[in-house]
Amino acid sequence: MKLNTILKYMNLSKVFCLWAITGTLLFGLGQTPPEPIPLNLYELGITITRSSVECDSCNVVYGPEEYGAECCDHAINAQPEFFNCEILENQYYWDCSGCECGAGEEDYTSMFGCDESDACNFDPEVTVNNGSCWYAEENYDCNGECAVEIDCMEICGGSAVVDECGNCNGDGFTENCLGTDECENMDCNGECSGTAVIDECGNCGGDGYFDICLGTDECENMDCNGECSGIAVIDECGVCGGENTSMDSCGVCNGYGPIFECGCFEPAEHFDCDGNCILEYDSCGICGGNGPDFLCTDGVTIVCESLAGENCPEVGCMDEAACNYDSEANAPGECTFPEENEDCDGHCLEGLEADCNGLCGGTAEEDECGNCNGDGFTENCLGTDECENMDCNGECSGTAVIDECG
Numbered sequence: 001m002k003l004n005t006i007l008k009y010m011n012l013s014k015v016f017c018l019w020a021i022t023g024t025l026l027f028g029l030g031q032t033p034p035e036p037i038p039l040n041l042y043e044l045g046i047t048i049t050r051s052s053v054e055c056d057s058c059n060v061v062y063g064p065e066e067y068g069a070e071c072c073d074h075a076i077n078a079q080p081e082f083f084n085c086e087i088l089e090n091q092y093y094w095d096c097s098g099c100e101c102g103a104g105e106e107d108y109t110s111m112f113g114c115d116e117s118d119a120c121n122f123d124p125e126v127t128v129n130n131g132s133c134w135y136a137e138e139n140y141d142c143n144g145e146c147a148v149e150i151d152c153m154e155i156c157g158g159s160a161v162v163d164e165c166g167n168c169n170g171d172g173f174t175e176n177c178l179g180t181d182e183c184e185n186m187d188c189n190g191e192c193s194g195t196a197v198i199d200e201c202g203n204c205g206g207d208g209y210f211d212i213c214l215g216t217d218e219c220e221n222m223d224c225n226g227e228c229s230g231i232a233v234i235d236e237c238g239v240c241g242g243e244n245t246s247m248d249s250c251g252v253c254n255g256y257g258p259i260f261e262c263g264c265f266e267p268a269e270h271f272d273c274d275g276n277c278i279l280e281y282d283s284c285g286i287c288g289g290n291g292p293d294f295l296c297t298d299g300v301t302i303v304c305e306s307l308a309g310e311n312c313p314e315v316g317c318m319d320e321a322a323c324n325y326d327s328e329a330n331a332p333g334e335c336t337f338p339e340e341n342e343d344c345d346g347h348c349l350e351g352l353e354a355d356c357n358g359l360c361g362g363t364a365e366e367d368e369c370g371n372c373n374g375d376g377f378t379e380n381c382l383g384t385d386e387c388e389n390m391d392c393n394g395e396c397s398g399t400a401v402i403d404e405c406g
Helices: 003-028 072-078 085-092 305-311
Strands: none
Touching: 072 085
């Protein structure tokens, strides 16, 4: 390295140390953070370049000619030995919110952001408000969902109610909805002395559908407005003849249009709004992934999860004499074997029988008293040749007898 370059780095380090002390004192005194301090890299002869996506994740971008770099990630990637997000925020007052911050700072929390507790993007760890707070629309939550009651006209926070005649935002007919104080004979359309009535399908002045309101005796092809051979249909938002006019530009019925960062949708993690990966693809083809991280059932092999079926070894019993032998296994697994003189189904091998103890090929037999492997009492099982008065326990001159329960 040339001498003048070494001296420039030495001077840069001195400036860093001075700003570090100054920044600590300023925050220690509780003063308002000043304007971002330029890094002076151009004056020191350090030229840095950046890729087209290096600052894409950062919320704040600076002018490189004035500040020495375009964003925190730009400065960190160029001079990682001098900069990280903590240094840039606390000593240079750069806003690193949203930035990736480089190796070792994956969990770094920026002190810049929204500190207003009623904002949708409130962050309790933020100490410096950078003006990024945003709020939900009146009557809606931060997810665009209605947070109050929806009236009968499907308006969030609206005041329309169903009157006593069942009409949304109606006038409220009296006299069983057939008249008012001024009109004794009002029809279902609210016309005095009118003739309109509600048909069996619930439509005022309707033709009276039959066949679940899909036709009448005179009209086989009635549309949703009750008109014969009409063309009105129920649109995707459930409105007859609505022609999807209640659908917003994002295709959501009664929606609020493009309210997300990418318009109608939030981008997938590590992707921009055009579907481009803003990081690097790992060896598994995953944007921003960490490479193979799927542990196969052998407990040893690690592969890409998407290729586990192809690359993981087939673990199984490789002993052909075992009951669970797996002809496709290429990695040893646990084997099970039958009991002596039995097959894998627990049956005695051909030519063998189970003795009275249930052992295949065993020699135990029942004696004349019905006891498996017993001594074989004689005299009705109450004695033997040597003992004429043996009890049921086999004791000579014993007193034990078989009770009523056997």
